[in-house]
Amino acid sequence: MDLERDEPEAGLTPPEQALWWVAKGGFAVGPAWERAHEIAQASEGVAAYDRVHALLHWIEGDRSNSDYWYRRAGKARAGADPRADWEAQVADLQRA
Template identity: 55%
Template sequence: MKGDRNAALAALDLLKSGDFKTGPEWKRAHEIAQANEGKPEFDRIHALCHRIEGDEGNAAYWYRRAGKPRHSDDLEEEWAHLRAALTARLKCPGSE
């Protein structure tokens, strides 16, 4: 759904605005991911949150839940990849 993708984009943007560090932006992004648990795009964001936090074990759990391997890029590259994928789906007709 479009609303889910908008929420996912908002969570990703919070992580970037917090300079990929823990803090209030990270906390809010984490809350958004938790509130949407079980949806692959949010589980991937949840994994990214835990990578930022430095909790690799927890991140690995969320990558498995999302059905994706751990991303090998640095945090900002992973963020850009996720954001581009979500943005592309927003622009794709019939992807609602």
């Protein structure tokens, strides 16, 4: 993912775009996090979106809400920190 760009590159799926925004925003709550959250909320109930949603609430520090979204996605956290989970999500989406 090219984070030097102002917008996600063409061809990324919405969950990949959300993950791009997460990284672009430095894994912190702010405008990029908000963009990612809007994407994640757009298709609640779809596992890839719910997993991104879980990551976002982990970054936000809302662990119980994050746990809820991981359960809905049918996935557990990958790694000890949000960046590790981000990497796992990117890899999983690229394999899909």
